[in-house]
Amino acid sequence: MAKYSDKRMGKEVGDAKVYAPPHTMSGGSVSNKVPTTTGTEFSNELNMSVGGISKGNYAPVKTTGIKMRGVGAATKGTMSRGPMG
DSSP: OOOOOOEETTEEOSOGGGTSOOBOTTSOBOOOOOOOOOTHHHHHHSOOEETTEEOOOOOOOOOOSEEOSOOOSOSSOSEEOSOOO
16 A cells, blocks of 8 residues: 655655655646757857867847946946846
């Protein structure tokens, strides 16, 4: 006979897979497949480098935002990004 519960002092302890199969928060089943990329798809995403030579596929630097007031002698930037309010 399968063991469905392991309660101690009124609380469930042990593996959850004993009494609940793996599922998503919406109640759907979970697959155990791992998404894979091969060949050029993988190398396009990877920033490979050898010695001092880099492929250079970095994300572009964000230049949008609003100019801060009162920065004085700022050394790390004067633009603000994100929710401000």
